[in-house]
Amino acid sequence: MSAAVQAQPHTRLLLSGNDAIARGVWEAGAKIASAYPGTPSTEILESLALYPDLYAEWSVNEKVALEVAIGGSMSGARSFCAMKHVGLNVASDALMTITVAGVVGGLVIAVADDVGMSSSQNEQDSRYWGRFAHLPILEPADSQEAYEMVKYAFELSEACNTPVLLRLTTRVCHVKAVVEIGERVVHDITGFASDPRRWVMTPANAKGQIPAQIARETKLLALAESSPLNRLEDGKDRRIGFVTSGPAYMHVRECFPDSPILKLGFTYPVPVGLVEKMASGVAHLVVVEETEPLMENDLKAAGLSRIHGKDLLPRLGELTPNVLVPAINGLVGEPLPKGSVYPKIDPFPRPPTMCPACPHMGVYYSLSRLRKQVQISGDIGCYTLGAGHPWNALDTTISMGASMGIALGMDKARSAETKDKGVVAVIGDSTFLHMGMQGLLDIVYNRGNVTTIILDNRTTGMTGGQNHPGTGKSLTGEDAPRIDFAKLVEALGVAPERIRTVDPYLLPVVFKTIKEEIAVTAPSVIITTRPCVLSEFYDRQPPFRVIDETCTGCGNCIKVGCPAITVKRTETRNRADGTSHELKFTTIDTAMCTGCRMCVESCGPKAIVPAQPTAVAQQ
Incomplete structure (x- = not known):
């Protein structure tokens, strides 16, 4: 408890x-x-x-x-x-x-x-x-x-x-x-x-x-x-009065402690009478609301004048002090404080990526190698990251469960340039159960030539690893019935011979399976079967390392996308035809490596081998 x-x-x-x-x-x-x-x-x-x-x-x-x-x-x-x-x-x-x-x-x-x-x-x-x-x-x-x-x-x-x-x-x-x-x-x-x-x-x-x-x-x-949730806080600086709500109130109070503020907690219906009372005692009224001008428009429609809002403040993002101070100081004709009291802080850039050994990487590595042969419709989840470097293996991502409906539309709207391309829809296990089943049913019903890849990592990954009907666990962690995805998609009408289950860590198998299914002119489904590395179901294995003397710098392991693999040094060499190419010699962080073997399968010269026992002991 x-x-x-x-x-x-x-x-x-x-x-x-x-x-x-x-x-x-x-x-x-x-x-x-x-x-x-x-x-x-x-x-x-x-x-x-x-x-x-x-x-x-x-x-x-x-x-x-x-x-x-x-x-x-x-x-x-x-x-x-x-x-x-x-x-x-x-x-x-x-x-x-x-x-x-x-x-x-x-x-x-x-x-x-x-x-x-x-x-x-x-x-x-x-x-x-x-x-x-x-x-x-x-x-x-x-x-x-x-x-x-x-x-x-x-x-x-x-x-x-x-x-x-x-x-x-x-x-x-x-x-x-x-x-x-x-x-x-x-x-x-x-x-x-x-x-x-x-x-x-x-x-x-x-x-x-x-x-x-x-x-x-x-x-x-x-x-x-x-309502006592709406309160008028008086102030001696009556050049500007503020109407605001939520966390924006905190920012307004911090930046303008001497101004009157109408702090709303009961925000709809808009209490026009309270706002009129505030407006009667100030020179200008500023509505500070995130994100749309809902209150501002209602107040203007009610006949209030001298109202400012989105003419000063953006409709995108939080209305933090570094946004408020320049806008309001400009309204009253005051210069900004020297050096800016509220400087904008730009954190060190860190693009989002998948975790080491994420089972989604094997699928996207394979799709990236087939990039010119497929159109790829994505969905909402960790696997949305497949749109980024190094895979660049998504063409669309719109909303939860939309990948298959969009893929069907792509299939039915083929042009001369795309008539021979495969159409692939990628969706996660939780998202498939959330809103994806109807899309697959629609593909089957309307005879779509679409290959759907269900990335079953046995969790709701993007939001922190919550359970769902495909995990076998309830919200409280108790045992629950677990959906069999192969039986489910067969019940939705996919032919049994067009339902393939693969281990996403076996890169040649994944590549071959995708290539075979996009060549078939019928609805097909590929289901991957490795759990999220952050889930209770994942079984961590001993790590790997790179043999420096054997590594040729081909960079294939980098293309897998694992953040445990980094480039140690680069070299530019000339080919026999006079053109140059860059070699990338890599190393593996054994503390991050979970032993999934995807990099091993991508390495032609066999330069990736199990780490030494000392490296394992250091974990």
Whole structure:
């Protein structure tokens, strides 16, 4: 049991925003919690699973996760669901209907926006779901507020018969702060009460619920205007007043401590009356919001003048001090402090790469050798890194599960130049179960000439190694049924002879298998079978080293892409025809090497051999 669970009332703990939310959900008496892992929201469910008297699960995708939470709420249980911003797109169908039907037990949805796109394919502003789905939005600025707001969100949900969105950002999710915690309240499950007019969303029944949804917005607006989560902080420098929310508030308070600030925690519906009160006492009003001008546009539409926002501040990335100070100083005509008080820090560049012995490298090494013969559609996961150096083996990456649908479109839109090329879709095991099965079914149904490679590394790798139905383990680490991918794809219609299972460490076998399958004019699937090197299923082997005297500098081992292999020295030599070429003599970091043998298989002169016992002992 975690220290957080054992803590007595009013204990102070150092918690990240994600951990604080988990604590708040548990204290609120929630009984059901579901999620699909996605940075920056992943740790909420991992932390919540440590608490007793609560059911928590990794769902196969965000839509299913929300549906599980909805089912719990319908049954009278306080229910919670977590996802990152792009996950809410996946869950939106269920979301848009439950906002009409309403809730029984409180239903809270935590959605984490990746402001600055540190680990996402886009930067969307989830506050727009408040307007789109007619939902209240709460925005914490730190861990303490995250803890308090999620508890209040359950009360608000039940009081207004609505799901509540808790909008987070990466900074709130991952930054730690001291949080004063309490104890769990008892919230019994009342049980499901059959009411087809409410829960069976036929058009006739849904139409009957819309007036209540509209009336709810009036109530929510009144609550936003009077909510203690929205507070006006006075200041003596009245040249500029700020309206802000979330972690942007922290930056504004730090940079402009003498200015009035309207700090919003209940951000949708926008409390226009409170903003008008602020605006009446300042020369200029600046709306500081990450990332879209949602509040700014609403305030302008309400008739407020002298408003600044995205005319001064960017719509991309965090509004940190080094962004705020130049923009606001320019507005009031003040020079920047000498030397800049808030210098921009450029960290040492470190491009992302795969781990030593990552089983994905063998596939991408082979695809890179076939580059002129294939079009390659990628997906979202660790294997997205196959687009980078040294493989350069992806042509597209759009969204979770999109690789196969896009590959089918490529197949059906062949030109004279691409008619003889193979079309390959690459997808991971967790992603295939998340949203990929439908794409493969579509390929089979529409007779697509596509080879799908399922990279089964037995984990959800990119988000930190979470379990899924293909791992044989549940969220809590208990044994669970494990999906057989070969049987699954056969059930989806792929012919048994076109289902190939390969060891990705055997490079010649991988290369030969891919080449054979792209030559077949029928749907085919290749499944790789090595676990992630960071998972509990990986079996580390003794390391290898390079014999300097035998190495010819061909550089084949570098092309595998393993970060344990580095270039020790280079030489430029002339060929017999007078042209020059560069030789790359390599070395292997035995502390990083896990003995996968992929580099051994790529080495023509056999210069890579097991490390000496002394090297093994040094590990």
